[in-house]
Amino acid sequence: MQKMLIEGGHLLNGQVRISGAKNSAVALLPAAILADSDVTIEGLPEISDASTLGDLLEEIGGSVSWQDSQTVTINPEDMIPMPLPNGKVQKLRASYYFMGAMLGKFNKAVIGLPGGCYLGPRPIDQHIKGFEALGAEVTNEQGAIYLRAEELRGARIYMDVVSVGATINIMLAAVKAKGKTTIENAAKEPEIIDVATLLTNMGAKIKGVGTDVIRIEGVPELHGCTHTIIPDRIEAGTYAIAAAAQGKEVIIDNVISLHIESLLAKLREMGVSIEEKDEQLRIIPSRQLKSVDVKTLVYPGFPTDLQQPFTTLLTKAADTGVITDTIYAARLKHIDELRRMNATIKVEGGSAIVSGSTQLEGAKVKASDLRAGASLIIAGLMAEGITEITGLEHIDRGYEKITEKLLDLGANVWREEMTDQEIVQFQNS
Ligand SMILES: CC(=O)N[C@H]1[C@@H](OP(=O)(O)OP(=O)(O)OC[C@H]2O[C@@H](n3ccc(=O)[nH]c3=O)[C@H](O)[C@@H]2O)O[C@H](CO)[C@@H](O)[C@@H]1O
Numbered sequence: 001m002q003k004m005l006i007e008g009g010h011l012l013n014g015q016v017r018i019s020g021a022k023n024s025a026v027a028l029l030p031a032a033i034l035a036d037s038d039v040t041i042e043g044l045p046e047i048s049d050a051s052t053l054g055d056l057l058e059e060i061g062g063s064v065s066w067q068d069s070q071t072v073t074i075n076p077e078d079m080i081p082m083p084l085p086n087g088k089v090q091k092l093r094a095s096y097y098f099m100g101a102m103l104g105k106f107n108k109a110v111i112g113l114p115g116g117c118y119l120g121p122r123p124i125d126q127h128i129k130g131f132e133a134l135g136a137e138v139t140n141e142q143g144a145i146y147l148r149a150e151e152l153r154g155a156r157i158y159m160d161v162v163s164v165g166a167t168i169n170i171m172l173a174a175v176k177a178k179g180k181t182t183i184e185n186a187a188k189e190p191e192i193i194d195v196a197t198l199l200t201n202m203g204a205k206i207k208g209v210g211t212d213v214i215r216i217e218g219v220p221e222l223h224g225c226t227h228t229i230i231p232d233r234i235e236a237g238t239y240a241i242a243a244a245a246q247g248k249e250v251i252i253d254n255v256i257s258l259h260i261e262s263l264l265a266k267l268r269e270m271g272v273s274i275e276e277k278d279e280q281l282r283i284i285p286s287r288q289l290k291s292v293d294v295k296t297l298v299y300p301g302f303p304t305d306l307q308q309p310f311t312t313l314l315t316k317a318a319d320t321g322v323i324t325d326t327i328y329a330a331r332l333k334h335i336d337e338l339r340r341m342n343a344t345i346k347v348e349g350g351s352a353i354v355s356g357s358t359q360l361e362g363a364k365v366k367a368s369d370l371r372a373g374a375s376l377i378i379a380g381l382m383a384e385g386i387t388e389i390t391g392l393e394h395i396d397r398g399y400e401k402i403t404e405k406l407l408d409l410g411a412n413v414w415r416e417e418m419t420d421q422e423i424v425q426f427q428n429s
């Protein structure tokens with residue numbers, strides 16, 4: 001088990017290349033189950049969520065061959081509806097896509113309830129409502145979801161909450177169902193469009209992705225294809241925030257700036273200079289950042305996945321800033337750790353009230369989840385002295401080679417093996 005150490009105070013300068021989107025990758029890989037021949041995905045991020053899903057595809061009989069660290073070919077011909085009630089499915093959130101994909105392919109699936117970041121309760125009732133509307137019987141038996149259908153039939157499904165996972169999962173289950181499916185109040189995130197592009201290239205008939213009404217006409221067969229993943233807007237946003245907090249001049253390469261328009265607007269409001277060019281962003285921070293208030297919303301609003309990193313940036317702004325997470329009101333575990341680093345943050349309901357003009361100080365902190373980890377890394381870059389971060393398994397679920405990328409930007413960051421005593425302390429904390 002490793003910890004990350006950061007000596008703060010070094011300015012980030014240079015260029016960083018953004019990897020493929022985690023939240024696309026984790027849906028594209030299970031989507032390959034639905035094909036009847038090779039699906040090749042290019043530009044995958046080297047993150048543990050992607051390799052865990054590769055292992056799960058092999059567990060159900062798929063052949064998974066990695067051409068290189070970012071290109072994988074999945075042959076689904078020998079896949080079987082093998083139950084996955086526990087084990088690796090619990091290591092990540094997106095294992096829930098095995099429900100939709102296996103139901104769509106085999107009319108049955110047994111999948112353990114997913115893991116992933118703990119952000120407060122993360123129900124999957126809308127996924128289940130969608131599967132049931134398509135004709136599946138769904139039961140929860142000892143923490144595993146059992147899905148069975150004689151046959152899946154298209155349906156009109158209204159989502160009570162706008163959910164990324166439920167929208168994708170219902171698409172996966174519906175593309176081979178008999179007849180037409182309409183998903184109303186669908187989520188509009190770019191990753192949903194990416195998954196629909198893959199499915200369409202496999203032969204699916206899908207209209208309306210990127211709007212809140214998605215129409216699907218079921219087809220009997222889906223074939224293989226090659227697909228290139230979109231860049232990770234949350235990784236790009238994380239580096240943009242880090243650059244605003246502790247940068248000299250940072251160029252972020254391989255980014256679709258439209259995907260993070262809500263973040264860029266807030267950074268500009270704070271006084272950060274941002275130039276957009278082709279697939280690059282050039283970030284030049286302001287000496288004196290203005291404080292802003294932020295509310296997370298569904299896409300194209302400010303993403304909840306950038307709330308925690310942005311909280312860290314607010315500690316440097318001139319005045320008090322309020323950040324409110326309307327998607328996950330309990331996504332606040334980073335705050336106690338930031339307080340250890342001298343941040344002054346009050347919590348009221350789902351809002352963090354962050355005092356600005358604070359010099360953060362290095363401390364020993366723990367990443368409780370992926371984006372809490374990102375917020376602590378940014379804090380470590382800004383802090384006086386050395387910051388030690390544990391809980392790296394969360395960070396490695398979603399950030400490709402983050403230590404190397406930061407080193408290339410001029411940060412002083414490294415990883416060390418934890419001693420036995422530190423591991424015991426970590427496990428008890
Ligand atoms: C693998 C993946 O893509 N993860 C992303 C996905 O998670 P995930 O797909 O789990 O998040 P959702 O979009 O489903 O959740 C949005 C909101 O809806 C609620 N909800 C969701 C489903 C449901 O059946 N019932 C329900 O009440 C959730 O509690 C939450 O408050 O979108 C989140 C919101 O942008 C991001 O933080 C995660 O990074």
Ligand SMILES: C=C(OP(=O)(O)O)C(=O)O
Binds near residue numbers: 118370371
């Ligand atoms: C919450 C996140 O991931 P997951 O849904 O995979 O837990 C995230 O990417 O910030």
